[in-house]
Amino acid sequence: MRRDLPxxxxxxxxxxxxxxxxxxxxxxxxxxxxxxxxxDELNGLTFESFQxxxxxxxxxxxxxxxxxxxxxxxxxxxxxxxxLLIMGSYGCGKTHLAAAIANFAVGMGVxxxxxxxxxxxxxxxxxxxxxxxxxxxxxxxxxxAALLVLxxxxxxxxxxxxxxxLFQIINFRYINRLPLVVTTNLALDxxxxxxxxxxxxxxxxxxxxxxxxxxxxxTDDTGNPELSSLDLHANKTFGNLSQRxxxxxxxxxxxxxxxxxxxxxAFAEKPRGWLVLIGPYGCGKTHLAAAIANYRSGLGxxxxxxxxxxxxxHLRATFSPHSNVAYDRRFEDIRTSPLLVLxxVGTQSMxxxxxxxxxxxxxxxxxxELPTVITTADSLDNMDARILSRMLDKRLCTIYGxxxxxxxxxxxxxxxxxx
Numbered sequence: 001m002r003r004d005l006p007x008x009x010x011x012x013x014x015x016x017x018x019x020x021x022x023x024x025x026x027x028x029x030x031x032x033x034x035x036x037x038x039x040d041e042l043n044g045l046t047f048e049s050f051q052x053x054x055x056x057x058x059x060x061x062x063x064x065x066x067x068x069x070x071x072x073x074x075x076x077x078x079x080x081x082x083x084l085l086i087m088g089s090y091g092c093g094k095t096h097l098a099a100a101i102a103n104f105a106v107g108m109g110v111x112x113x114x115x116x117x118x119x120x121x122x123x124x125x126x127x128x129x130x131x132x133x134x135x136x137x138x139x140x141x142x143x144x145a146a147l148l149v150l151x152x153x154x155x156x157x158x159x160x161x162x163x164x165x166l167f168q169i170i171n172f173r174y175i176n177r178l179p180l181v182v183t184t185n186l187a188l189d190x191x192x193x194x195x196x197x198x199x200x201x202x203x204x205x206x207x208x209x210x211x212x213x214x215x216x217x218x219t220d221d222t223g224n225p226e227l228s229s230l231d232l233h234a235n236k237t238f239g240n241l242s243q244r245x246x247x248x249x250x251x252x253x254x255x256x257x258x259x260x261x262x263x264x265x266a267f268a269e270k271p272r273g274w275l276v277l278i279g280p281y282g283c284g285k286t287h288l289a290a291a292i293a294n295y296r297s298g299l300g301x302x303x304x305x306x307x308x309x310x311x312x313x314h315l316r317a318t319f320s321p322h323s324n325v326a327y328d329r330r331f332e333d334i335r336t337s338p339l340l341v342l343x344x345v346g347t348q349s350m351x352x353x354x355x356x357x358x359x360x361x362x363x364x365x366x367x368x369e370l371p372t373v374i375t376t377a378d379s380l381d382n383m384d385a386r387i388l389s390r391m392l393d394k395r396l397c398t399i400y401g402x403x404x405x406x407x408x409x410x411x412x413x414x415x416x417x418x419x
Contacts, residue, residue: 037114037149039106045099047074054212061301061338065211066093072208073097077104080147080179085199087184088210089336090329094183095151101181102149113145116152120169121162143169147179154186167194174198185332187364209368211338227314227334230297230305230341236290238265244404253404257284260400264288268295271339271371274397278376282406285375286343292373293341303339311342312354331357335364339371346378359386366390 005012052070053063069086076084077100084101086094102114115123120142127138142148148169171194173180188196199205243257260277267275268291275292277285293305306314311334318327334340363386365372380388380399391397 037102037112039099039102039112039114042099042114043103045096046103047077047100050093050096050100060299062212065209065338069093069097069208069210072206073101076181076206077101080105080110082177083173083180083182083199083205085182085184085205085207086210087186087207088212089185089332092210092212094185094210098149098151098181098183102147105147111146112149113142113147114149114151115142117150117154117166118152120150121165124165139165139169143172144178147181148173149181151183153182153184154191163192167192170195170198174201174204177204185336187335187367189364189367211336227311228293228302228305229307229310230290230293230302233286233290233305234294236287237294238268238291241284241287241291242407244407249404256401256403260284260288260402263398263400264292267371267373268292271296273369273395274365274372274374274391276374276376276391276397276399277402278378278380278399279402279404280406281377283402283404284407285377285402289341289343289373289375293339296339301339303341304334304337305341305343306334307344308342308346308358309344312357315357331361335361336368336370339373340365341373343375345374345376346382355384359384362387362390366393366396369396 001016001018002013003011003016047070050070052067054066069088073084073086086097088094099114102112105112123142124135124139127133127135130138170180172178182199184191188200191199238261241261243261244254256279260279263275264277271292277288279285290305293303296303314334315327315330317323318325318330364370374391376383380391383391391399
């Protein structure tokens with residue numbers, strides 16, 4: 001039917017479905033979107049089956065992150081207002097929450113389309129050769145779905161065509177304020193600029209960052225992340241750290257160590273921002289960094305403790321054809337670690353590749369304000385200028401210089417014998 005409307009009305013002359021068939025057509029749309037979504041294969045991913053505190057033994061920081069994300073997703077499913085951006089590393093539960101939102105919406109009768117981004121693009125490509133639907137019809141169904149859930153954003157083949165189609169879909173929903181859920185393991189600065197600008201609109205988009213580890217890849221027997229070498233420093237605690245009061249050191253040297261110890265204690269209690277420890281080899285930097293890591297591990301929040309040369313070796317190893325871990329996944333695990341303790345920065349070979357990887361690592365953690373401990377024997381002047389600019393931001397980073405000389409154990413007193 002065509003409604004009787006004035007010439008200036010935007011729907012003047014447009015065909016509309018008769019009210020007697022609207023219910024039937026709506027049901028057909030819902031069923032078509034449901035079949036495209038393959039939600040029947042994800043019917044077990046619901047809010048009821050989501051472990052809000054994670055698996056047994058998960059640290060408080062990670063468990064709180066999961067519970068907060070669950071509550072935000074449940075709230076969104078209840079009103080479907082605006083957009084929800086769920087960010088986190090592989091296996092942290094992003095897809096489960098996104099599917100739970102979709103299943104909840106379908107149960108409420110909302111026409112919902114749930115697709116991984118690669119599947120969405122394939123659906124559009126196949127529509128070019130489909131007999132029962134045109135590309136234009138399929139494209140219109142996707143971008144106008146009452147609720148669109150895009151899972152695994154960023155894993156698609158980023159051809160110009162793919163980027164343009166994604167932008168058109170997201171831009172249409174942005175202009176019309178249509179509900180959208182996006183999950184991604186990318187940082188915002190890795191997303192195409194036009195799309196990123198829309199995902200950063202605080203008036204429309206709610207951001208949920210999940211910090212839980214990969215549920216499918218448990219931590220080791222000590223509870224530490226796979227790459228962590230903290231077990232090698234299990235004996236380094238605050239309790240056995242020498243304050244070196246009996247070595248006859250200069251007062252300024254002793255005070256520099258006292259300040260660093262006090263700062264490390266405070267950081268271990270509440271890991272916020274960056275803590276940088278600078279000093280000569282053997283001055284106690286690694287002991288302090290390991291003490292922080294062991295303290296957090298004892299609270300059930302094991303950090304990633306790793307020497308920078310070892311970190312780079314782990315990244316290089318992913319290029320081997322025998323590696324069972326992709327480079328992207330390994331790098332993402334490192335740079336998104338809820339607490340990263342990076343020991344011995346500056347001893348690595350500074351090739352252009354290393355400089356770029358370090359900048360990407362530090363820049364991501366700077367932008368995301370992720371707690372980080374850094375130890376180095378280098379002077380600040382030797383740091384990459386881009387990294388140094390972030391270290392010098394006093395809003396995020398605190399630097400402590402330890403000036404005591406290398407520690408060689410307590411001095412032994414020799415007994416004087418009478419002749």
